[in-house]
Amino acid sequence: MICEPIQSLGGVKMADAKFxxxxxxxxxxxxISLIVDEVQTGLGRTGTFWFSQQVEIQPDFLITAKGIASGLPLSCVLVKEKISETIKMGEHATTFGGGPVPCVAALATLKVILKKGFLENVKTKASYLKAQLSEMKEIEKVLGQGFLLGVQFKKSYPELAKNGLKNGLIVGESSDPSLIRLLPPLTTTKKEIDLFITLLKSTLNHEK
Known part of the structure; x- marks a missing residue:
């Protein structure tokens, strides 16, 4: 069973914790083996090291990548001990696996994420961003968790991502033309959030 706990490109959709x-x-x-894809939700993005921790589940397989090496090419498959004991040498391999530079980047990244207070700071800044977005009259609701957010507008802005880029604004698109995705760096500051809100308002004014 494969589960992406928050469907990012699908419109930042997530289920109730009970699910x-x-x-x-x-x-x-x-x-049945439970495989959880935490490529986008893991490594602090949703406010805890793994999203699985928030909903109190322990996957048999946990997949992570991208953020683990701060942009350098690296991915990991974490498995429970009972599964790792069945894997023999050479059964799980990759041509470019274990590259020294991405591995060093991963160690440096993990050192930052695991620093005392870092994840609490992510939660605080994410709550601030969510509050600022929720006050905007053009926005219907804000979905997601931590720094993986979906901004649902009251109407579609199909050119928002393209026009925003011209204005210095970078947002992610989704399968829903009335929803944009936000995945800011975990080190984003309050000042940068304020700048983002200013640029978003300016871009929306030009969309009308």
Whole structure:
């Protein structure tokens, strides 16, 4: 069973915490491996090291990449001990696996994320961003968790991402033309959030 806990490109959709627990329980009862894709939700992006921790589940396989090496090419597959014991030498390999430069970048990244107070700061800044967005009259609601947010507008702005780029604004698109995705760096400051809100308002004014 493969689960992406927050469907980012699909419109930043997430289920109730009870769903994830029920899914994990079902997999355990039926002896089905639960594979959780935390490429976008993991490594502090949603306010905890793994999103799985927030919903209190322990996947059999956990997939992570991208943010683990701060942009350098690296991915990891974490498995429970009972599964790792069944994998023999050479059964799980990759031509470019274990590159020294990405691995050093990953160690440096993990050192920052695990620093005392870092994840609490992510939660604080994410709450501030969410509050600022929620006050804008053009916005219907703000979805997501931590620094993985979906901004649902009251109407579609199909050119927002393109026009925003001209204005110095970078946002992610989704399958919903009335929703943009925000995945700011975990080190984003309050001052940078204020600048983002200013640029977003300016871009929206030109969209009318």
């Amino acid at each position: 994830y627990k029920a899914l994990a329980k079902l997999c355990q009862e039926k002896n």
